[in-house]
Amino acid sequence: MTIPKIPYRFSTLATALLTVALTACGSDSDNGGGASSQSSQSSENASSSSTSASSQTSASSEASTSSEASSSSSASSEGPISIEPDFQLSLLADFPVGVAVSAASEPYTIFGNNAQPRRDVIVEHFSQLTAGNIMKMSYLHPEEDRYTFDDADELVNFAQTNGMSVHGHALVWHPDYQVPNFMNGYEGDWEAMLTDHVTTIVNHFGDTVVSWDVVNEAVDTYSSNPSDGWRHSVFYNYEPPAEGEVPPYIEVAFQAAHDAKPELDLYYNDYDNTANADRLAKTLEIADHLDDKGIIDGVGFQMHVYMGYPSLDAFRNAFQEVVDRGLKVKVTELDVAVVNPYGGGEPPPQPDYDMELATAQKVRFCEIAEVYLETVPAELRGGFTVWGLTDDESWLMNQFENATGAEYDDVWPLLFNADLSAKPALQGVADAFNGEPCSAE
Numbered sequence: 001m002t003i004p005k006i007p008y009r010f011s012t013l014a015t016a017l018l019t020v021a022l023t024a025c026g027s028d029s030d031n032g033g034g035a036s037s038q039s040s041q042s043s044e045n046a047s048s049s050s051t052s053a054s055s056q057t058s059a060s061s062e063a064s065t066s067s068e069a070s071s072s073s074s075a076s077s078e079g080p081i082s083i084e085p086d087f088q089l090s091l092l093a094d095f096p097v098g099v100a101v102s103a104a105s106e107p108y109t110i111f112g113n114n115a116q117p118r119r120d121v122i123v124e125h126f127s128q129l130t131a132g133n134i135m136k137m138s139y140l141h142p143e144e145d146r147y148t149f150d151d152a153d154e155l156v157n158f159a160q161t162n163g164m165s166v167h168g169h170a171l172v173w174h175p176d177y178q179v180p181n182f183m184n185g186y187e188g189d190w191e192a193m194l195t196d197h198v199t200t201i202v203n204h205f206g207d208t209v210v211s212w213d214v215v216n217e218a219v220d221t222y223s224s225n226p227s228d229g230w231r232h233s234v235f236y237n238y239e240p241p242a243e244g245e246v247p248p249y250i251e252v253a254f255q256a257a258h259d260a261k262p263e264l265d266l267y268y269n270d271y272d273n274t275a276n277a278d279r280l281a282k283t284l285e286i287a288d289h290l291d292d293k294g295i296i297d298g299v300g301f302q303m304h305v306y307m308g309y310p311s312l313d314a315f316r317n318a319f320q321e322v323v324d325r326g327l328k329v330k331v332t333e334l335d336v337a338v339v340n341p342y343g344g345g346e347p348p349p350q351p352d353y354d355m356e357l358a359t360a361q362k363v364r365f366c367e368i369a370e371v372y373l374e375t376v377p378a379e380l381r382g383g384f385t386v387w388g389l390t391d392d393e394s395w396l397m398n399q400f401e402n403a404t405g406a407e408y409d410d411v412w413p414l415l416f417n418a419d420l421s422a423k424p425a426l427q428g429v430a431d432a433f434n435g436e437p438c439s440a441e
Helices: 013-023 116-125 150-161 190-208 234-238 248-260 277-293 312-323 355-375 396-404 424-433
Strands: 073-076 079-083 097-101 128-131 165-173 209-216 265-270 298-301 304-306 328-337 381-386
Touching: 079 424, 097 116, 128 150, 128 381, 150 165, 150 190, 165 190, 165 248, 165 328, 190 209, 190 234, 190 248, 209 248, 234 248, 248 265, 248 277, 265 277, 265 328, 277 298, 277 312, 298 312, 312 328, 312 355, 328 355, 355 381, 355 424
Parallel strands: 097 128, 097 381, 128 165, 165 209, 209 265, 265 298, 298 328, 304 328, 328 381
Antiparallel strands: 073 079
């Protein structure tokens, strides 16, 4: 049974927020892209010390307010800067509007005893879920002859019950903590093993998961890494590619997913592939190779970005390259930090998150969504997903500290405050979806 969405003003959100305030539910540690994460690059590999050489600080965009789906803003010393939206975000788009969530017993899980308010907001504003962790390799396939689907099934069932779809993340991904132990130094037929891994998972979920990040982050172009542009992961090492060729494991994984469920949308997903020309070129090399085989549907752009970097033209140009190939473009992991610690020199101090900054962030979200809509034709819009629900759960604070030593209590990168109230940033995305200008009016 599908539970219908109801108008915001009649929802249970206000009651839920009051309950949260009265019960003072505490938060735990970060979730975001997982127990391990990585900067303006990947939301998931914090153990890596390499950061985007091209990440820079710069001035933020101008500010904006509202559209036909209007809202009122409020700010005071007693609470966060928030709006009261009279829209449901996902109903403003004809493509999936997604959010990454925690499940099982993770911090910020949507299945905890006090998690009903989180679920209410998710159902109110989003039409697609991505699991932040529990659909990655080691969670679903810890041993060669054993798969564990219970936690992921709970998430998928929740999505189905509430009329939402699920984007699977990710079938093949390289970090040590995510690669099942049996895959390291595998001495059998690696191609058959990887094919079985992908086939079993895709078949288990069938049509209930409508799309997959089949391979995540196979590119590595930073100076401290291999000069061929490929990440020399355990999967790469199964059979290193000939010069000028794409690593064979990528095609094996995509072929297996395509053979299992050809009707699903299959994506190659990576970070920093908008402004970083080398990373974009390698991403497109993968896309071209797989497209020639007829086994890829689109490219995922993680989009862990900042207020002034990358430029809107960088987003536009990267999206256009994929559109020109007739492939879908999916924004898979969007967050917009209001501070960039990678600009060179000492990381900047944490700013005051005042109305001026909140409004500028609203414009930034609006402009990113606007570029997506202007550049990507309707039939090629794979979806628009933010990487987390509330600012306090973001992976970025831990990542910034781990990578640079900079300590930030918050970098306010998402659409909702820690108390689940909507930020002006939510209005920014709504303005773009409604075709309203991203202005300071």
